[in-house]
Amino acid sequence: MLSGEVPRWLGARLGSLAADLALVVGDAHVLTDREVAAGYAVDWTGRYGAKRALVVRPATTAETSAVVDLAASYGVPIVTQGGNTGLVGGSVPNRHDSLIVSTRRLGTISDVDLRAGLVTVGAGVTVTGLTEHLKGSGWRFAVDLGSRDSATLGGMTATNAGGMRVFRFGTMRRQIVGLEYVAADGTVASHLRSLIKDNTGYHLAGLLCGSEGTLGLITALRLRLIRERTHRLAALCAFDDLDEAVEFAWQLRATAPSVEVIEYLDAACADLVHMTQRVPLPVRGQALILVEAAADTDPLDEVAGAIGRIQPSPTDVAFALGEHRRAALWRLRDEVSLALSRLGAVHKFDISIPAGTLSHVRRRLEAGLHALAPQATAWWFGHVCDDNVHLNVTGPDLETHRVEELVVQVVLDAAGSISAEHGIGVMKAPFLHHARSAGELAHMRAIKEALDPQGILNPGVIFAER
Numbered sequence: 001m002l003s004g005e006v007p008r009w010l011g012a013r014l015g016s017l018a019a020d021l022a023l024v025v026g027d028a029h030v031l032t033d034r035e036v037a038a039g040y041a042v043d044w045t046g047r048y049g050a051k052r053a054l055v056v057r058p059a060t061t062a063e064t065s066a067v068v069d070l071a072a073s074y075g076v077p078i079v080t081q082g083g084n085t086g087l088v089g090g091s092v093p094n095r096h097d098s099l100i101v102s103t104r105r106l107g108t109i110s111d112v113d114l115r116a117g118l119v120t121v122g123a124g125v126t127v128t129g130l131t132e133h134l135k136g137s138g139w140r141f142a143v144d145l146g147s148r149d150s151a152t153l154g155g156m157t158a159t160n161a162g163g164m165r166v167f168r169f170g171t172m173r174r175q176i177v178g179l180e181y182v183a184a185d186g187t188v189a190s191h192l193r194s195l196i197k198d199n200t201g202y203h204l205a206g207l208l209c210g211s212e213g214t215l216g217l218i219t220a221l222r223l224r225l226i227r228e229r230t231h232r233l234a235a236l237c238a239f240d241d242l243d244e245a246v247e248f249a250w251q252l253r254a255t256a257p258s259v260e261v262i263e264y265l266d267a268a269c270a271d272l273v274h275m276t277q278r279v280p281l282p283v284r285g286q287a288l289i290l291v292e293a294a295a296d297t298d299p300l301d302e303v304a305g306a307i308g309r310i311q312p313s314p315t316d317v318a319f320a321l322g323e324h325r326r327a328a329l330w331r332l333r334d335e336v337s338l339a340l341s342r343l344g345a346v347h348k349f350d351i352s353i354p355a356g357t358l359s360h361v362r363r364r365l366e367a368g369l370h371a372l373a374p375q376a377t378a379w380w381f382g383h384v385c386d387d388n389v390h391l392n393v394t395g396p397d398l399e400t401h402r403v404e405e406l407v408v409q410v411v412l413d414a415a416g417s418i419s420a421e422h423g424i425g426v427m428k429a430p431f432l433h434h435a436r437s438a439g440e441l442a443h444m445r446a447i448k449e450a451l452d453p454q455g456i457l458n459p460g461v462i463f464a465e466r
């Protein structure tokens with residue numbers, strides 16, 4: 001039993017569940033303090049969430065299994081939450097009777113297999129936590145994103161996160177060698193072996209990757225690592241024209257093998273971070289390209305040589321060789337979302353479009369936005385060599401769904417995707433039928449119903465509630 005009284009704000013059903021959960025994880029890890037629990041119930045954007053939720057924090061796979069079993073017996077919906085950095089409203093409840101299962105205490109990390117470059121992690125380990133663990137091992141983890149201090153490897157798997165290095169190393173899916181999850185009835189399904197080849201039936205890890213908490217709770221992962229490099233540099237290249245910046249980015253990717261990050265920022269984003277976050281802006285242009293290269297010998301000659309040869313060439317370039325200067329350039333890119341969030345309501349989009357269409361799509365979207373809401377401002381940045389941009393719109397209030405409808409329409413007209421890497425969540429669930437065929441949707445629903453017949457795992461995520 002929870003020592004002391006179960007708070008009345010939980011209501012009878014969640015209150016009784018809370019008492020049972022405390023027997024599994026201990027009083028301290030069933031969060032019944034309304035203020036504390038509220039911190040888990042609203043997402044990073046502040047746009048999605050519920051006024052109340054019960055939060056439980058299991059520390060092991062066995063505890064997670066028992067928690068799910070209990071929630072299922074009460075018929076209480078489960079929202080799995082990692083770092084709560086998701087941007088599509090999937091990590092928080094959209095109603096008041098839910099249980100949030102926080103994975104942050106699933107934090108174990110195994111010894112690194114130094115020969116094969118493999119490690120096993122609990123789902124609650126963050127990118128930064130894993131990076132610290134790998135220091136000095138000669139290995140590193142390939143997926144990197146601005147939310148690295150909070151985003152968990154379980155959440156990143158559940159969203160098939162992309163980030164800054166996808167064009168070289170792939171998304172989360174490519175890093176996963178094995179996976180363990182707890183199904184909706186509490187069953188543990190574990191496959192964490194290290195075999196390079198293993199075609200034994202369905203690839204359940206691939207299915208869980210990108211499932212956004214709707215098919216099971218990921219508890220552990222066997223991850224592939226990449227070699228750490230001893231030398232690193234960053235550069236910021238300025239252009240007066242977006243098409244020239246994009247062409248440059250693709251040529252750089254093709255001609256400089258040590259380059260592993262090529263990120264795009266438009267002038268407005270760079271100026272915003274410069275002014276509001278007080279980050280130095282060493283070069284200026286309508287479009288900026290942030291480059292990072294890594295190698296076992298100094299990559300400066302290779303990168304500077306490639307930049308010098310490529311046509312169209314940048315109007316200005318700033319190189320950052322030391323760690324501090326590199327970190328300062330990185331802040332320009334990493335802090336865009338934070339700076340935008342301080343402007344008030346932000347409509348966030350994560351679109352991918354066919355190669356060579358960015359300028360065209362941008363013109364169409366900005367014209368449409370202007371007609372819809374003259375006060376709207378569009379902010380553009382993202383993973384240019386994945387043809388993936390993060391369009392953020394400020395100005396119109398968040399009730400204005402016409403902004404979403406416009407973006408979806410323009411992206412689909414351009415044969416693009418409404419979710420490059422953030423997932424569907426609840427935000428894009430109403431639009432999923434525009435993005436996938438009737439046959440695909442029927443198969444997706446069949447999988448969901450087979451693995452979660454009660455529909456208790458993240459209801460409303462991916463599939464809009466009927």
Ligand SMILES: Cc1cc2nc3c(=O)[nH]c(=O)nc-3n(C[C@H](O)[C@H](O)[C@H](O)COP(=O)(O)OP(=O)(O)OC[C@H]3O[C@@H](n4cnc5c(N)ncnc54)[C@H](O)[C@@H]3O)c2cc1C
Pocket residue numbers: 044079080081082083084085086087090091103123144145146147150151152153154155156157158159160161162163164212213214216217218219334337338421422425458461
């Ligand atoms: C500043 C900033 C920068 C970002 N940059 C990028 C970027 O470059 N690329 C990118 O892809 N994303 C980016 N994101 C989005 C976000 O960080 C990713 O979606 C990340 O993968 C979410 O991880 P999380 O642990 O925070 O998951 P959460 O936000 O907690 O959850 C996300 C989804 O996964 C589910 N989930 C979480 N953990 C589990 C689990 N263990 N088992 C099953 N389901 C689970 C949740 O139910 C939810 O549906 C960024 C976000 C911010 C705030």
